[in-house]
Amino acid sequence: MSILTIRSVTLRKLRWRTQGRTQDRSGFYPVAWDDGIATQTGYVLELATDAGITGEYTWTTGVNGHAAQQIESVAGWLVGQDAFQRERIWADLHRAWRKYDRLGIGPIDCALWDIAGKAYEASLSQMLGGYRERLPAYASTLFGDDEGAGPLGTPEAFADFARECVDLGYRAVKIHGWNNGDIEREIRNVRGVRTAVGPDIALMLDPSGAYETFGDVLSVGRALDEEQFYWYEDPGKEGGTSAFAYKKLRELIRTPLLQGEHVRGLQAHADQVLAGGTDFMRADAGLDGGVTGVLKIAHLAEALGIDVELHGPSPVHRHIMSALRNSNFYEMGLVAPSLRQISFGGFADYSDDLAEVDANGTVGIPRGHGLATPLDQEWIAAHQIDELVFD
Structure with missing residues (x-):
């Protein structure tokens, strides 16, 4: 099969509701809330070929809100490729998108890899070479509410939930604290969670840019040193993009830094790590150019002798991580006592679920061809609010 021509591009827009979370007062950030209901928007991209093979990829706008508009702008060009x-x-x-953030590349590339796997009757993991069958996972929390009334509203609540995650089998937990940057509370949380889970669990902290000053970032970083955290991720409001600031931070604390979630593309990732701005590298198939883009970043990290950690849960990330030596944990998040099943509802037989880990704290990889995640067409039809077809 030498050529497989794309004959149509279909983009479906979906909307659904998720229980157990809500948005904070700003409307920007998800927080755990027992009776919360959040409206979510997502897309399904379908690339149909002249051989009857269709590549599919899904994503939500909470992570990648502008990809659909970019894909629409090149859909006519894709037909015939x-x-x-x-x-x-x-x-x-x-x-073509050199003046933009290139977020549209990720979904297109993932759908193309799905086509290839279906054509060759192999999973994405197998096509990438394969390295392992089980993936160590960490439980990655939702944010706490600033009022302190929700299921992750206090340091004590975070400690209780972290202990529950360990009881389920997780050997690693990542904390997203609060969005108001109360540094004293953040430090109490760091110490309380470590006390709750003991010394043998890997702990990470991701303030998601909540801390106002470099002094705040440094104060929490020193607490992480004392509590022996595994990594410290994107703490400052500059967004984790200043290599100078984090090189300086690396000189002042011992806890390794994980930066790069808000840096787009291979060259920018390379510049960040070569300038000393991070210890671990970050990559995301939705944000960094799909499977192809993540592999470029992962191989860069491998060449430099460091690790790459994939951002967020998805079947694509399970496949990619299964083929990487230099990656430590699969991110199971964002979870909370109020929200345990977190994946897109349109998969027929795949989900990301807090309780999925085995006794060793690992999760499996999808089985089948391509991305190996058939879609639940009935669910998709019930939640579809728009459709664009280019042929």
Whole structure:
């Protein structure tokens, strides 16, 4: 099968409601809330070929809100392209969108890899080479509410939930604290969670840019040193993009830094790590150019002798991590006592669920061809609010 021509591009827009979370007062950030109901928006991209093979990829706008508009702008160009030429399509779009954030590349590339796997009757994990069958996972919490009334409203509540996660089998937990940057409360949380889970559990902290000053970032970092945290992620309001600031922080604390979630593309990731701005690298198939883009970042990290950690849960990330040596944990999040099943509802037989881990704290990888996650077409039809077709 030398050529597989794309004959149509379909983009479906979906809307659904999720229980157990709500938005904070700003409306920007999700927080755990027992009776909360959050409205979510997402998309399904379908690339149909002349051989009857269709590549599919889904995402939510909470992570990648602008990809659909970019895909719409090149859908006509995609029709007629050879679906096997992933690298050329990636490179052409990388140039075409050089003035933009290139978020549209990720969904397109993932759908192309789905086509390839279905054509060759192999899973994405197998096509990437395969390295392991089980993935160590960490429980990654939702934010706490600033009022302190929700299921993660206090340091004590975080400690209780972390202990529950360990009882389920997790050997690692990541904390997203509060969005108001109360540093004393953040430090109490760091110490309380460590006391609750003991010394043998890997703990991470991701303030998601909540801390106002470098002094705040440093104060919490020193507490992390004392409590022997595994990594410290994107603490400052500059967004985790200043290599200078985090090189300086690395000189002042011992806890390794994980930066790069808000840095787009291979070259920017390379510049950040070579400037000394991080210890671990971060990559995301939705944000960093799909499977192809993540592999470029992962191989860069491997060449430098460091690790790459994949941002957020998804079947694509399970496949990619299963083929990487230099990656430590799969992110199971964002979870809370009020929200345990967190994946997109349109999969027929796949989910990310807090209780999924085994006694060793690991999760499996999807089985089948391509992304190996058939869609629940009935659920999708029930939640579809718009559709665009280009042929």
